[in-house]
Amino acid sequence: MRLATWNINSIRLRIQLVINFLQKHDIDVICLQETKTEDKFFPAATLAEAGWRHHAFRGEKSYNGVAIVSRLPIDQTYHENWAEKTDCRHICVQIENGPSIHNFYVPAGGDVPDRYENPKFGHKLDFIAEMTRYFMDQKPHNEILVGDLNIAPLAEDVWSSKHLLKVVSHTPVETEALKRLISNGGWVDAVREHFGTDEKLYSWWSYRARDWAASNRGRRLDHIWISHDLAPSVKEVDIKADYRGVEKPSDHVPVIVEL
DNA sequence: ATGGTGGGTCACCCA
Numbered sequence: 029m030r031l032a033t034w035n036i037n038s039i040r041l042r043i044q045l046v047i048n049f050l051q052k053h054d055i056d057v058i059c060l061q062e063t064k065t066e067d068k069f070f071p072a073a074t075l076a077e078a079g080w081r082h083h084a085f086r087g088e089k090s091y092n093g094v095a096i097v098s099r100l101p102i103d104q105t106y107h108e109n110w111a112e113k114t115d116c117r118h119i120c121v122q123i124e125n126g127p128s129i130h131n132f133y134v135p136a137g138g139d140v141p142d143r144y145e146n147p148k149f150g151h152k153l154d155f156i157a158e159m160t161r162y163f164m165d166q167k168p169h170n171e172i173l174v175g176d177l178n179i180a181p182l183a184e185d186v187w188s189s190k191h192l193l194k195v196v197s198h199t200p201v202e203t204e205a206l207k208r209l210i211s212n213g214g215w216v217d218a219v220r221e222h223f224g225t226d227e228k229l230y231s232w233w234s235y236r237a238r239d240w241a242a243s244n245r246g247r248r249l250d251h252i253w254i255s256h257d258l259a260p261s262v263k264e265v266d267i268k269a270d271y272r273g274v275e276k277p278s279d280h281v282p283v284i285v286e287l
Numbered sequence: 288a289t290g291g292t293g294g295g296t297c298a299c300c301c302a
Contacts, residue, residue: 037293041294041295064294065295075300089296090294090295090296090301091295091302136301164302178302234291235293236293238291276293279302
């Protein structure tokens with residue numbers, strides 16, 4: 029199975045880019061975040077015509093939204109609400125004769141890394157804490173967790189750990205919480221397991237840079253985690269950074285795992 | 288310290 033995760037920043041604007049990606053890289057299942065559309069406008073027919081006929085999606089007007097699009101049959105679909113909100117930040121499917129896949133869009137957390145000054149940061153910390161409790165209570169087996177988690181946990185996950193220590197996405201309170209979620213929640217970080225911890229790895233580059241490739245001030249915000257029982261079956265991991273350079277790009281690029 | 292760009296919807300929100 030070839031599985032991808034991609035914060036697409038509007039599925040309707042980039043539907044053709046998604047289909048080209050699915051075809052070019054022979055993807056079985058893709059998990060999308062920031063689809064930014066209500067379910068009635070989700071381009072399900074276009075994806076089905078291209079051969080990806082099995083869908084699970086939860087969207088809302090303008091904001092958030094997650095989807096799982098598959099050419100393998102889906103047995104079951106469900107979602108949870110997190111941090112006492114009903115925003116569309118999680119969806120889960122069970123692939124027929126295959127693993128369960130959780131797709132998350134963790135809140136970005138605003139600009140100020142202080143939960144009292146900035147409620148968005150509190151929401152992000154509460155969301156991660158709730159995920160940690162959830163997976164500690166029911167340890168994952170034959171499960172995969174992917175998504176835009178909006179945290180770059182390691183020094184090598186950002187262009188400069190020193191410059192970003194007070195920047196939301198790489199503050200110690202966030203990186204420590206995410207590492208706890210990985211270890212206590214029963215997950216293996218498949219991307220770091222594959223590449224090791226020395227290499228700089230990024231999946232997101234700001235739209236605001238004059239030249240994203242020249243400055244290369246990236247962060248690894250998009251993750252693929254595998255339950256311990258399933259981790260030995262990972263064959264390949266790839267971050268498709270070239271998708272940052274296409275016409276009308278998302279600010280995130282796809283990450284692929286092959287099992 | 289500041290503002291830089293992009294997406295959605297329709298005067299701003301959010302990233």
